[in-house]
Amino acid sequence: MTREIVIGNVKIGANKPLVLIAGPCVIESEEATLRHAERLMTICNGISMPLIFKASYDKANRTSLGAFRGPGMEEGLRILAKVKESLGLPVISDIHSIEQVAPAAEVLDVLQIPAFLCRQTDLLIAAAKSGKVINVKKGQFLAPWDMKNVAAKIAGTGNENIILTERGVSFGYNNLAVDMRSFPIMRSTGYPVVFDATHSVQLPGGQGGSSGGQREYVEYLSRAAVATGIDGIFMEVHENPDKALCDGPNSIDLADLPALLKTLKSIDILVK
Template sequence: MTKELSIGAVKIGGGRPLVLIAGPCVIEDESATLRHAERLMTICNGLSLPLVFKASYDKANRTSAAAFRGPGLDEGLRILQKVRDSLGIPVLSDIHSIEQVAPAAQVLDVLQIPAFLCRQTDLVTAAARTGKTVNVKKGQFLAPWDMKNVVGKVAAAGNENIILTERGASFGYNNLVVDMRSLPVMRAFGYPVVFDATHSVQLPGGQGDSSGGQREFVEYLSRAAVATGIDGIFMEVHEDPAVARCDGPNSIPLAELPALLKKLQAIDAVARS
């Protein structure tokens, strides 16, 4: 059993039922972000499913220099603070540099280390020293057992509020594959493990100047991951993925989310029985 963590009013790990981390890939604007957060909260309240809202204030690793990155640190944090204050739900976003850590920690409940930066010791240590929950995405280039060293970096800084997220491993060019063995391997470290269902079906750089995706496989991978007994599921969602400004091809339409979550909750209940 993994350690139980508190993220605002949300508790994850320790044998508790599944938690959802979800939101649009990037903050597109204030009204859209609040609208998505409100719809997610309504869906999750109807299912008695704990929710952590996520949206990136900056997507620093976009395929093309012309791609939309988000509103930036200051404006993005202002919007996430509004989500947190007006709806009372915890919020998560990515940090990309040591300079972002302090201001982000004033707003965010969870500091997320992007997969490409999971071995950046100074960034991981700075995030850990805030005392906030640190969600580290496993790099596409790492074996699951290598994440024990990342856990060690966070813990060595005096922080035991650790979440590990699986998001697929590089498999040739422009493709990812998920080894479900990685989930119990990482859970054996004693901290909550989350499966990123939508980034795992991403096709990095697959459209030349942007990433593609295969959202039709999200449900199947999610069902398999939840059956292993994970602590949370991570999904990027959008009211209209066709016009999303980031990761539309692998985002779940909000209208389809309730039915999928009901299936995952049923599998989660069996896995814990």
């Protein structure tokens, strides 16, 4: 069993009910962000599923220089603070450098370490010293058992509010695969484990100047992952994925989300 971590009004781990971490890939505007957060909250309240709202203020690892990155840290954090204050939702976003830790920690409930940065020791330690919950995406280049070393860097500061997230492993060029063994392996660290269902169907750089994706497989991978007993599910969602400014090909349509979450909740109840 994994340890319990409290994030605002959400409890994750220790065989607590499945938690949803969801939102659009990137903050497109204040209006769109609040609209998505409100719809997600309505959906989750309808099925009694705990929700942490996710949206990135800066996507610093886009495929091409011209790709949309978001509004930047200052404006993005202002918008996320509004989501938190107006709707009462815990919020999570990516940090990319040590300089971002302090201002991000003033707003965010969870600091997220992107997969490409999961071995950056100084960033991990700086984030941990903020005292916030740290969610680390497992790098596409790492084995699941390698994440114990990542967690140890954070825990070495005295902060054991750690979440580990699986997001697929490189499987040839422009493709990812998910090894279901990774979930019990990473949960053996004692920290809650989340499955990033939408990035796991991403085709990195698959469209030449941007990443592609296969959102039609999110449902199947999600069902399998939840059946292993994971603690949370991470999904990028959008009201119109084909028009999303970032990661649209692997994002879930908000209209399809309620039915999928009901299925996942049923599986979670069964296995726990």
